[in-house]
Amino acid sequence: MIPLTLAAAAHAAPACSRDGALPTGPVQAWLWDGMLGLAQPICPATTVGIGPRALLLADTPAFYGRIVASGTIEARLALSERTAVGLTMEPAHYESTISALSSSWFGYGATTLTATQRVDEGGPIGLAMVGRLVLPTSIGLYGHAWPFSADVGMAMQAEHGPWSAHGQVGLAATAGVGAGPTALATGLPITLGGVWRPSGGFSTVIDLQSSLGYTASLDHLALAPALRFGTGRFGMEVGGSIPLAGENRTLTVVRVGAGARL
Amino acid sequence: MLLAALFIACKIGCLTGTDDQCVVPSPCEGVAFTCEDGGTVEVYVLQEGDPLPVLGQNVLASPGDIVLRNGHVAAVVDGLDHPHYTAPTGGSLLDLAPVDGTDGLRNIFQATGLLPGDAVNYTEVRILETGENGVGAVQFRGTLDGHPDIPVATRYEIRPCDEGVRIRTEVVNLEPDPYPVFLVDAFYWGGREALPFTPGPGFEHPSFGLTTLADALRDVPWMATGAHGAGAASYGVTSCDHPNLQGFQSREFSAMGAPKRILMPRDYEVFERFVSTDRRSSVAGGADIAQEVRGQSVGSEHVTVSGRLVAEDGRGLGELARASLVIRDEEGDAASQVVPEADGSWHVELPPDHDYTLEILSYGQVVQTSTTKVGGAAVEVGDLTVPAVGELVIDGLVDGATDQLLVFVHPSEQAAEEALSAPLYGNWDSCAPLLGHPFGPSPACNRVLVNGPTTVLVPAGTYDLYAAAGPFTTLGRTDHVTVGPGETVSATVEVQTLPLQPAGTLSADFHVHGRQSFDSAIPDLDRVRAFLAARVEVVASTDHDVVNDYADAVRQLSADDRMRLLVGLETTGHILFPLVETTIYPKVIGHFNFWPLPYDPAGPWRGAPWDEIAEPGELFDRVEDMGLLPSGVKQMNHPWGGIQFGRDYAWPQAIGLDATLDLPTEYDGTGQGLFLRTPPGARHSNADFDTEEVMNSSSNELFQQYRAIWHYLLNQGIVRAGTANSDSHSLTDNVLGTPRNLVWSDTDVASFDEPVFDTAVRDGRMIGTNGPIIEVSMLGTDGAFHTPSVHPFAPEPNGALTLKVSAAPWVPVDEVRIIVNGALVKTITPTVVPADPFGTEDLVRLDTTLPLTELVSGSGDAWIVVEAGAPLEPNADLDCNGIPDTGDNNRDGTIDWRDVEDLEEDPGDTCFDTVGPFTEPPEPAWNTPAFFFERVTPNGHPNAFTNPLVLDRDGDGGYAGVAR
Known part of the structure; x- marks a missing residue:
């Protein structure tokens, strides 16, 4: 796939050359709290956005279910044409575990810091080093544990006419701080996807999200579709993630993101 | 390095979940008791021959269990391979009492939820401290039964002057998903002994079902038991590390623990508590100690309030029913309960700064109240008078x-x-x-x-x-x-004895409980006295999950020559497991009785096998391996109805038996297919029981359902003897021997031959009755008169059914029913009605013969059962499974959706999902014959049945069922 992409690149526009508020890059619907392991867009931009997210897990034979509903506020700041940092806060996080005796909680969720640094030469294939730090700010949801998570990776994006491709491979890790278990978990999240953008105001995306080794040999292999809309400075994505294989018991995640490019 | 240090530092106890050498910290560090002599403490593993450390008939300690004791209390935690009741492994607190008291505990086990997988499966035990350092402690480690990635560790500890046991449990979530944790101690009360009490509702707690249990959860400062009818110890529990306990109460179970919450991955829950015990049977016994612990751990205050009850007639103080106090605050919330000592003195600990009302109860009624203001200092209320009786x-x-x-x-x-x-x-x-x-x-x-x-x-x-x-x-x-x-x-x-019992019969009750059962509080001596009072000659002792032998009580009462004991067991499924492939709901297999079994007075379960997580065939193997003789009896109990905390009482109901369908002869993955299946590796099939109950309990309210199952099996060619048993757990729930079996056998009490007797039982040579006596016979082609049994015979084609019904004058017999192949073919109204129910005349109510040709048509095999007694209330099968379920509850002459309690409108189907209840006969009018019967048979109505006459009419030498 990469040689084909390189060949096509000879006739492609430079990565991140498109203007407009239409979101670019991977689908922003995540399976793990704090967006851990989620592939990032590589194009630096200064944006603000909000969006609700819902997660549903139902394991009927085990009499277990999980519902998460949250709202995020995010801001990205392009420090230069090649560098961006981001902050995502989750001021509303509702968590419910459903069993013979259910429990629920509502409060402030995770806080996530991101960084993107392009490392390509500005050609049609963009490459960036990306990183993310998830801070345990869900005070009250975690009684005694303080899990810190981080992921680093290499992301790419290439555009050719109405089509673009993107991907990311990296390393994710979580460890607990406190009297409880450290329980270091490390995994290999891999995302591949493509976008079809027939106009400046609409695009459709399909990603394949996967992870290996974080909690199982195959954590998940998920299909993540999305529809994107944009006008002027404003853009919106309606996306989801549906695990098709792996140990992750989540049925689906749905996320709506709306943002403005500043 | 700093980062690594952050992750590694501060690890304590077993909270990492992965340290095999971890030690759970000592619980309730801020709590200290003092005693005059300073006290000693010891922890040891009970060995063969060791005296039992705790006294009382609830005691189940056996070699291999762990003892913790000091000069005040003794506790037993069951060994890993001696699980009891709902716990999948040992590690539960099994016996606990003051050293001069009597154990009243069934067990206390840890759990984190309601599902079977939420119970704790301990795999490792370690004695941490033997007492030499002034602390005795034992630690259990394992995981949740259904979650191997959720480690659990519990430390039981005792210190020299403690009036109870300190416990700390740690649970860690190493799963990738959040887990709904409700870390509790589950107190198994059993349903007929102690009552749980919490400040506020007192003894009266909201009812709930499994789906509404969350609504019953309450936050309380402590919980204690009281009202133990057999004088056993009381218990209390309070948390040392949470301001309140959260939990629910019922007569069967209480669950008290840390507030439920979501346990995120890597998070842990810790619950420290003090379980107290006191020799007083009052709530105040356990509660006063719990309040002292709370005072030391969370700083709550309490003051002593005391006084004296004075009986006007000087009688009976110290007895629960005679006089007790319930103390309520100004809001009407219950604060405590106490039974005075024999001299009338009483004392309780109460929160200060309240105006309390003292309610004196006598024989269940409030007979006097008094108010007292309690400030910050102890209060002496003085004398309160209890009316004379x-x-x-x-x-x-x-x-x-x-x-x-x-x-x-x-x-x-x-x-x-x-x-x-x-x-x-x-x-x-x-x-x-x-x-x-x-x-x-x-x-x-x-x-x-x-x-x-x-x-x-x-x-x-x-x-x-x-x-x-x-x-x-x-x-x-x-x-x-x-x-x-x-x-x-x-x-x-x-x-006065009447000449009613047929010659050659023994009167027998095959389902009887005493105090060894978790749901019985009647002492052995009173239990045996009840055998004698009922004139039952043969009794099977069938306590839940333990073998019990009443021999000591029989000897003490010099009753050896009046009755015979069959030492047995009732297996009672507690642990739900995946039984039926076609449903996601886990099940248990219902209850079965077995006798005779060897009694091991000191062994685990006193000689019973562990009876959980097994199909009936596997269970039969286990019981045989514990010594059930080939001549012994396996009985399927109460074969329909009844479910408690999701656990079916009845095997056919557990598998969803449909009596309109034939039983598959090969297992097809359905519940129906389980009935005849031989579980893989088992020697027995699930249908290898010998007898089944057709009458159970003095009220006999489910007779029509039990007989429907029995008749269905008879038609399927599964011929099992029908029995009638009291299932008595006390003097009150069911009268012992009502109903009972009359067994025709070639043995008697004086020269009792148990195998001969049991053979007669398995052969079905008996009737079941709570009053009427039915004697039937039929001439066979062999020239002999055949009486009921499971063995077929060829009847003389032009023969007749000889039928005689007798009863004591106080037992009304309003109809006699002839049942052929499950269908009612003839009803006879006896014309003999005793003039004096208290007299001795008019015993024989019916004596007749009925030509066989009037009863049985066609030429195929058949069976006949005769019933006698009160007319049966009409009940219909609205869910179309062949078992009646709903009566004419609105008395409009029709049984339809309007009679179903939980239906508001016509569901529009021919067969309903929601059905019931049965209709019970109306209460008899005062001073009528039925009223007098009911005076000694509460809620009961006369009923008797014979075992079948199995007719081989096609001459093939056997009986294979009746064609549909």
Whole structure:
């Protein structure tokens, strides 16, 4: 796939050359709290956005279910044409575990810091080093544990006419701080996807999200579709993630993101 | 390095979940008890031959269990391979009592939720401290039963002056998903012993179902038990590390623990608590200690309030029913409960700065109240008067001689009965009068065991005394016995044996419980006295999940020559497991009785096998491996109806048996297919039981369902003997021997041959009855007269059914029913009606012959059962499974959706998903024959059935069922 992409690149526009508020890059619907392991867009931009997210897990034979509903506020700041940092806060996080005796909680969720640094030469294939730090700010949801998570990776994006491709491979890790278990978990999240953008105001995306080794040999292999809309400075994505294989018991995640490019 | 240090530092206890050498920290560090001698403590593993560290009939300790004791209390934690009740492994607190007290505990086990997988599966035990350092501690480690990535560790600890046990449990979530944790101690009360009490609701707690249990959760500062009818210890629990406990209460279970919450991955929950015990049976016993612990751990305050009850007649103080105090605050919330000592003195610990109302209860009724203001200092309330009561001296004569008799004390007038009717602290059925704990020793409810003049205190009033020594005696009545306050009145009830019991029969009850059962509080001595009072000659002791032998009580009562004991067992599924492939709901297999079994007085479960997580065939193997003889009996109990905390009582109901469908001969993955299956690796099939109950309990309310199952199996060619048993757990729930079996066998009490007797039982040579006696026979082609049994015979084609029905004059027999292949083919109304229910005449109600050709048509094999007694209420099968389920509850002459309690509108289907309830016959009018029967058979109606006459009419030498 990469040689084909390189060949096509000879006739492609430079990565991140498109203007407009239409979101670019991977689908922003995540399976793990704090967006851990989620592939990032590589194009630096200064944006603000909000969006609700819902997660549903139902394991009927085990009499277990999980519902998460949250709202995020995010801001990205392009420090230069090649560098961006981001902050995502989750001021509303509702968590419910459903069993013979259910429990629920509502409060402030995770806080996530991101960084993107392009490392390509500005050609049609963009490459960036990306990183993310998830801070345990869900005070009250975690009684005694303080899990810190981080992921680093290499992301790419290439555009050719109405089509673009993107991907990311990296390393994710979580460890607990406190009297409880450290329980270091490390995994290999891999995302591949493509976008079809027939106009400046609409695009459709399909990603394949996967992870290996974080909690199982195959954590998940998920299909993540999305529809994107944009006008002027404003853009919106309606996306989801549906695990098709792996140990992750989540049925689906749905996320709506709306943002403005500043 | 700093980062690594952050992640590694601060690890304590077993909270990492992965440290094999971890030690759970000592619980309740801020709590200290003092005692005069400083005290000692020891922890050890109970060995063969060691004396039991705890006394009482609830004790189940056996070699391999772990003992923790000091000079005040002794506790036993069951060994890993000795699990009890709902716990999948050992590690539960099994016995606990003051060293001078009596154990009243069934068990306390840890769990984190309601599902089977939420129970703790301990795999490792380690004695941490043996007591030499002033601390005794044992630690158990394992995981949740259904979650191997959720480690659990529990430390039980005792210190020299502790009046209980300190416990700390740690749970860690190493799963990738959040887990709904509700870390609790589950207290198994059993349903008929101690009552849980919490400040606020007191003894009265919201009812709930499994789907509404979350609504029943309450936050409380402590929980304690009280009202133990057998004088056993009381218990209390309070948390040392949470401001309150959260939990629910019921008569069967209480669960008390840390507030439920979501346990995120890598998070842990810790619960420290102190379980106290006191020799007083009052709530105050366990609660006072719990409040002391709370004072030390969370700083709550309490003051001592004391006083003295003075009985106007000087009688009976110290007895639960005679007088007790319930103390309420100014909001009406219950604060504590106490039974005074014999000298009337009492004391409780109460939160300060309240105005309290002291309610004095006597025989279930509030007879006086007093208020007292409690500030910050101890309060001496002074003397409070308890009204005088009467004293009845009851004697019982059987055939003119003093003998064991169960006397029922009833108010003479209906209005008085209603006025006196009271439940014990709002729990269980009402008694009129409430002479004692309804499930404890005599006097229990309104029943008194007498053997010679027996004194019992009663509320002043006028009473009728009734007694019958089983169904083959007259009904004795001494009526309008008036006893005033402070008076003593003597009364004698006389009964006379009637010539009713057929020659060659033994009267037997194959389903009887005593205090070793988790749901019984009747001491062995009273249990055996009840055997004798009922004139039951053969009794199977079938306690839940333990083998019990009443031999000591039989010897003490010199009853060896009057009765025979079959030492047995009732297996009771507690742990739900995946049984039926076609449903996601886990099940248990219902209850089965087995006898005879060897009794091991010191062994685990006293000789019973572990009876959980097994299909019946596997269970039969396990019981055989524990010594059930080939001549022994396996009985399927109460084969329909009843479910408690998601656990079916009945095997056919657990598998969803459909009596409109044939039983698959090969396992097809359905519940129906389980019935005949031989589980993989088992020696027995699931259908290898010998007998099944057709009548159970004195009220016999599910008879029509039980017989429907029996008839269905007979038609399927599964011929099992039908039995009739009391399932008595006390003097009150069911009268022992009502119903009972009359077994025709070639042995007697004097020269009892158990294998011969059991063979007769398995052969079905018996009838079941709570009064009527049915004798039937039919001539065979072999020239012999055949009586009921499971063995087919070829009937003389032009022969007849010889039928004789007898009964004591106080047992109405309004109809006799002839059942052929499950269908009612003939109903006869006996014309003999006794003129005097208290007399000795008119015993034979029907004596006739019925031509076989009038009863059985066609030429195929058939079976005949005869029933006699009261007419049966019409009930219909609205869910179309072949088992009746709903009666004409609105009495409009039709059974339809309008009779279904939980239906608001017509569901529009032919077969309903929601059905019930049954219709019970109306309460008999006072002073009618049925009323007199009911006076000694509460909620009961006369009924009897024969085992089948199995007719081989096609001449193939056998019986393979009846074609549909």
